[in-house]
Amino acid sequence: MKLRKLLSAAIGTMLCMAMVAGCGQSAPAATQAATQAATPAASDKLIKVGIINNDPNESGYRTANDKDLQKTFCEANGFDASFAYSLKNDEQITAAQKFIQDEVDYLLLSAADTAGWDTVLKDAQTAGVKVILFDRTIDADESLYEASIVSDMAKEGQTAVDWLVGQNLDKYEVIHLQGVMGSAAQKGRSGALDTTAKEKGWTIVTQQTAEWNAEKAQQIVQSAIDSGKSFNVIYAENDDMAKGAVAALDKANISHGVGKDVIVMGFDCNKWALEELLAQNWNYDGQCNPFQSSYIKEIIDTLESGGTISQKTIIMDEKGFDASTITQEDVDNYGI
Amino acid sequence: MTKKLDPHGGGSAITGIFRNQIFIPFAALMLLAIFNLIADPSFFAITMNNNSAGYPVLSGQLITIIDNGSELAILAIGMTLVTASSRGQDISVGAAIAISGSVLLRVLCGTDTRPETMQAPIIVGFIVAAIAAMAFGAFNGVLVAYFRIQPMVATLILFTAGRSIAAWINNNELPIVPGEEFKYFGGYIPGIPVPTPFLIAILCFILTWLMLKFTNIGLYSQSVGINEKTSRLNGLNPELIKLTTYVILGLCVAVTGLIKVSRLSTINYSVIAKDIEMDAILAVALGGNSLSGGKFNMAASILGAYVIQFLTTTLYKFDVQATALPAYKAVVVIVLVVLSAPVVREKTARLAKKLRSSKTPAENHA
The missing domain is CATH 3.40.50.2300 (Response regulator)
Structure with a gap:
């Protein structure tokens, strides 16, 4: 019995140490x-x-x-x-x-x-x-x-929605897959769609949070299909959710992509997502620029050489990719 | 199984039904079904359509439920055994799914994240993933059985570290498995219109039924859960039995992992099967099983899992506001769990008895 206690104590300490080392x-x-x-x-x-x-x-x-x-x-x-x-x-x-x-x-x-x-x-x-x-x-x-280098999520959303407006569809029936509610990305990307949909009288068929999760997105879109709802745009706030949505569309034999029945939009520019764009299976992907280091380095260089920073908040350039114009070069340069 | 364990076999038919454990998830299922029937009968419509690969498949809300609920049902099998024997729950199943899924991806894709062809047969990938999942199950089992650590605390280790381990297995990359055959497990086998996950689940149920019928694992894990000391005195080895249940749960995790990876040909280790452990535990609770171990009813747990999926699909169907969704779920869960609590059940049974005896006042005043 004593040995067992000793052993469990020893293992316990080891585990603790391993965790401390890990953290x-x-x-x-x-x-x-x-x-x-x-x-x-x-x-x-x-x-x-x-x-x-x-x-x-x-x-x-x-x-x-x-x-x-x-x-x-x-x-x-x-x-x-x-x-x-x-x-x-x-x-x-x-x-x-x-x-x-x-x-x-x-x-x-x-x-x-x-x-x-x-x-x-x-x-x-x-x-x-x-x-x-x-x-x-x-x-x-x-x-x-000294400075704050950020992405403007609302601008990302606006760029995407502007692109969608530019598609001049006969009708807009949107399935809106949201990220984790309350996160900056969700607020910005949802906000842009909400305002424009209200202004232009678009129908939001389903608006639901899939919490950035592909499986949940698949279930939500599946549910919309099962209920016989008609839709022609999927506005997913990240690539994973767009992927889940596409899996549900494939199951129900609904065509998607350039010149097809349903427009698929994603965000974040994962490499695999841009490849889907290149293959014309998706229509649009909005960038959320993770490459801040060049901006930071510039600021440090300025400060080191005695200069001053005129603007505290620096908003990075962020692109939106259209499946009909994307090139392999874009995929290599901007895919994360 | 149920009949053997039910000591109140002698009561009248009605009390028998009420006392039977499976009544609770069944009643919940009926409640949900009736609600849907009144609100919108088209909920139950099932149609046959072609999918994008050109094969006819069944579709409809009910099909979605048996499709998506299957993973949870498979997990519920293992979770029920673990709960019975170790008087606690494994909260690391979600993280373990991330690990076994990552192992599967690693074996099938090799070091390349976008291979042209699969690098190994699917069966090899599954076996390796199953071994990994069972090894992690055994790790939990050893901590619980031999080191006497509380199950929730022991599995907390893997719960915390699991997703990082999964990330490390694939070098933080998210590989994608090529080929159509791999999609069968989470989709449809050409020619068979029923979703494969449900078929896999049925296979698991049959295997579990055989296991419970022809081995003593069910009886042993219950007796260990009820009283470890008497079990030992009766010649059982409680440690080994607990360990076995955790390894079985590991196997369930591997099967679930296979389905999950197959659905999308890839997984995102950071969000895959997020919070599924809570749903799995809930399935066990909904099945009317005591979460503090001992007796269990496997069929009730499995039905509980499908009830949870039924609820989720219903909420999606009625477009419950995204922000309010968890609240609705919580309300329903509270009602179901309170109704299934032993205290409430005892009270209702007593009430039913009183009502019946008041019908025969002569006897009452005798």
Whole structure:
């Protein structure tokens, strides 16, 4: 009995340690980067940046975003970068405090939550750390950060809806598949469609959240088909949901794509989605640009050379792809 | 199975039906069916159409229910056994589906995310995925059985880490399986108009029935769940039995994973089967099974799973406002679960008895 207790205690500790090691990957990485930086620092001064991001496993968007940042903020480009990942605000704040203690020059932040950042950003300001926000904004005074590089989700939605208006269909009967309710992407992309549909008198056949989930989208569209509803547009707020919707259409033998019965629209520009566009199975895909690093680098370069940033909020260029004009080059360049 | 376990076999026919566990999910199903019948009878229409591959297939809301509810029903089999033997639930099934699905993708696609042809036969992919899922099931089982960790806490580990493991298996990529044959498992086999997931589910039910009839796993897992010490004194090995139930759940997870991957030829590990563990547990509860282990009724659990899907499809059909959907579901669930609670059932049984005896006042005053 005693042995068993001892053994279970031992395994328990091991598991705990494994979990701590798993969660705290950023910590050893940071110290490693610091020691590496110590040697070349004598000859050439590297710019120290601390990057706080969401978990790259969260989505294809985040994976592409993280890859892009890793590529830009490398030693060859004159940066000594440390990364911290978390989907939780409090863990991100702890990571930020650690980066401030480590005396980074720049703190790049994609906050998990909009609230709760005032104190730590004030600390950063006192310590002389310049803060740049990317991808997500926060509820804090503008003076606390240098710049914020964001996507304008409402504009993304508007671009897509404008494209849809341009199709000049005889009638508009839309199935609207929404993302997780309340998320910035959902609000922006739904808002544009809602307003235009009201103005132009479009019929929204079904408006339902599939929570970014392909299976749920498939069920919702299936349900619309089973109920005998007539529709000619599928407006899905991300690619996964568009894919689910298309699976349901295929089952019911409803044709979709360029010049077919149903127009399929997606967002995010996953590579596979753009390939569907290229094959003319879908009609439109809106970009949500994950490549912020070039914008960030530009700002850092300006600040380092003593310049000032005229505009606090920088909205990135985002494209919308039409199946009839997309090229293989677009797929390679913009697919994530 | 049910009859053998029901000690109240002697009561009148009516109380027998009420006391039978399967009455609860059955009543719920009837309630939903009647509601739909009144609101819109076309809900029950089934038509035969060609799908885009050119084969005739059945379609309609009922077909959608048996199609989409099948994964949950398969999971409910394993979850019922786990609940019975370990007096707790495995909350990692969703994450485990992500893992087994990713393994399947990895084997079928190799290292290429867009292969031209499948890199391995489907059966090989499924076997590897099943081994992986059963290994993770065994991991949970060992923690629960041998280290005496609470099932919910033990499976919390995989619940947290599972989707990251799934991401790691495919290098954060989302491979797509080529070819039409792979789509059969989540779609239709050419020439057969019934959705394949339902056929797979039926096969699983038959296998489970055979397993419960010809092996002692059902009896053993119940006795372990009721009293571990007496089971041990009677020569059973409770640890091994608990472990076995978790491995069986692992196999159920692998089958579900196959269907899920096949539906779209790919999965997104971060959202696949999200929150399915809660639905699986709910299916067990709806089946009138005690969540604190012991006796179970497999058929009731399976019916419970289809009731949940029936409810979901009904809500979709009536275009319940997206934001309000979970609230509606919660209300229905609360009603069903409260009705199926042993306390309420006992009270209604007593009430029924009183009503009956009041009809014969002579006896009452005797």
